Amino acid sequence: MSMTSLGISTGFMIGYCVLAQIARRFAKRFVDREGIVPVLINEAIAAAELCACCFELIIVADNFGVAAYAVFLFMLTIWWGKVWGDASACPYTHMEDLVEGKTSLKEVALRTWAELMGGCCVYRIVQVFWWFEFAETHKGRAFEECNADLQVHPYLGAAIEGLATLLCRLASKALSEKEPKFSNIIDSFIGTSLVVAGKRKSANQITLLVISSVHMFSAFNYSGGYFNPVLATALKWGCRGHTNLEHIIVYWIGACVGALLSVPVYRVPVVRRFLVGEHKEKEE
Structure with missing residues (x-):
């Protein structure tokens, strides 16, 4: 395939990221900052941006290989980490907050609905x-x-x-707590590695935990490596090869259970010692 096609795909993703940023600025300026409405708008914009770019990333992966896909995904996740703010475009992060008593069931449901609307409706623009x-x-x-x-x-x-x-959630929690330099880049690297089977090595303990486990399977080849129910639903709901129930089992129940398990697992002393070196902090 020609580099012109790759350039057009790149231009589309950059263009949509710019449009999403403009939408965020308009929302910030013209929507009342109090209440749940601006929160839902930001979630919908983030989900639409995520899904639009990932639709085009499918084109990149199919025609230019997983390596090109990984490079684009890595750069995009760094960008999203900088501009999304409190939005996550992913329902299980709100479910974790619910388990930890940081939000209500109503807000979890509304945020999830907003993400689904943004993610699923953007396909018409891509189409x-x-x-x-x-x-x-x-x-x-x-x-x-x-x-x-x-x-x-x-x-x-x-x-x-x-x-x-x-x-992925354990790594994100550890990075959030330790706040190392370039934590956003490290987190993006971990997420990308999970998708493309993690063929790199790193001395960082958090990254090592992820990479060593990913060597057991290639999520990209076996399940698609979405790790986000909204993204999976926007891209693959109703596709040939699985039933709707199977889709829910894999991409909603599987991912959400994994995320919710990260809350109690992260509190286990041996896990915390491995991830954040809590024993060293106490000794000091």
């Missing part, structure tokens, strides 16, 4: 862009039947999504 077929890689993609990424039994797929989500 129009593909329909124009500016790039040869977009030919026939606008209306083709999608195929599921699940290549294993649904219960195994749920275990893969759940375990990887658990590891």
